[in-house]
Amino acid sequence: MSSSTTTTTNSLHDARRLFPRLVSNIARHSYRAVEIITLWFWLSHRFPESGLIRQILFMNDQDIESLAVEADLILNSLLLPNPAPTHDDNNDMPITAALLNMQTINTQYCINNCDSVSQGLSATLCGLRWMVFEDLLGQDQMAVAAAIVANENLNWMVLMDLFWANVYNNNPLLGYPLLRMIINDDDEDDNDDDLTSECTLLVTFMRGSLFTEEELREIFTRYGGVEKVVIQETPATSSSLYARIVFHSPMVLYMVLGNSNMVELLIGGKRMWARRFKSE
Template structure:
C-alpha cells in the first residue's frame, strides 16, 4: 500500500513560494502595478524556470526596483507577442535586453510568438494552480489599498471598485475566461497618486531626477561611459553632467546606465516627444527613457 502523503496546506505553499511572493509584492505594492497584469508577468517568469532558465525569479528579485519595473514591461511585451496570431509589427524593432541578461540567452520577442501555442496555455495553468492561491492575500491588499483601478466597462466592471475590494479573487479569475490576453484590454493599469512620503527629501533630489535618463544596451554589444559622453557631446554639445554605469565585474558587460544631464531640456530634445528613444552609438543600439525612481519606499 502506498504511503499516505498529507496534502500541502495553503500556509505551507505560501512559505514554499516565499521568493515569488516577495517579487509579486514589489510589483503591486511598491511599484503600484496592476495586480492582474502582474499575475501574468509572474506566470511568464515561472515558465522561464520550468523550461530550463534556472533561478530566473531569484535573479529578478535581486535587481533594483526600477529594473524590476522595466523587466515587467518587457514581460508584458513577450505576453502580447504570445497573444497575437501574427507577430505585431510594433515589436519588429523592439528588444528585451534586460530579459536576455537575466536568462543569459539572446531570446527575442519572436521566440515567444513562435512558441505561443504551447507556452501560453502552460503559463495560464501555472497562474491558476500556483499563483492564484498563494498570492491572493497580496492581491487583496493591493486591491483594497485603492492603488489600482480594476476592470471597467460592460459586464466586466464587477460592480465597480467595491466588488473588487470585497472579492479580488473574482477579479483575478475573470481575466482567464478566454484563451487569450484580450481580457486585459479593458483593464486600467493607471494608478492613483502615491500618498505623501513621511521621509525627508533633499532639496536637490527632484532636480536631479528631472535631469536623469535611464539607458539600456544590447547584450554582446558593450557601450562604455566615454562612448556615451562623446555621442551626446557631438549631438547636443556640453550636455552630460555624469554617467553612472551598472557595476559589474571586469569580465562582464554593463547592460544599463543612468545619464545625468545639465538641464531637463536636454531630455526633451533626446526623447523628441516619445516615451523612449533609440540611438546607434558606434553601431551599437542604445535605448533611452526618462529615469523614474522608486518613490514608494523611504
C-alpha cells in the first residue's frame, strides 16, 4: 500500500473516531460535527508539523468541547456578510493556537481570508469524502428515530416519511455554512445527463429583468457550490429569458427549492422563478 493511500486511510479512520465523540460525548449536532472535523483536518494540513489530529484524539471530552467552541467561531464567521472588524492580534482561539504552536489563528484571520478558508474547507471535505460520514449520520438520525418510535408508537415507514419531510421542508443545512458549500463530486464516472437531471436549476426571468452571469453566480453560491451558469444566448437587441445553474451537488437543489416544485425569488427589485431543470 502506498504512503499516500495509508495516509488517506488513516485520515478517514481518525475522522470516524472523532465523530461519535463530538455527537455522543459532547452532544454536538451531527452536521456541525462534520464541519468541525473538516476544519480540524484543514488546519492539520496547513500546519502538518503540529500533529493536530493526533493531539485531539488524545484529549479528554472537556478539552475537545472547548476546542469545538473555538471551531464554532470560525464556522460562524463564514456566515457573516459584513463582519465587524476586530484587532488582528485578538486571542479568541487560545487552545487552537497553542496546539498549532502559533498565535496568528483567530477569527479575524479567517474573516480576512474568508474566500481561501472556505475553498480550503470545501476541498478538505472532498478529500475526507462526504460518503465516509453518510452511514454515521444515518446511525445518528436513526437512533433518534428509534427513540421516537418507542415513545410515540409510530409505524417505521410513517416515521421515515416524517423525517425526510422535515429534512427537505426545514432545510437543516442552511445553518451550516460549510455543508452548504459541499462539493460531492467523488464519482468521476457521472455523465452530463446525470449532472443535468440531478444538479441543474432552471431559472426564468420576468421580461426586462436583466441578470448577468456574475449576478446569478453570486446569488446561488449562497446556497452551495456552483459549477457553471449558462444564460440563454440572444441577439444584442433582446434580453435573455432563462438560465441554467449547474451545482456541484444535487443537495443544493433542496437548499433552493425545499419541497416546492417552483420558487419565486426577488433580487434587487428583479424577479425570477426557479425550478428543477428536466432534460428532454
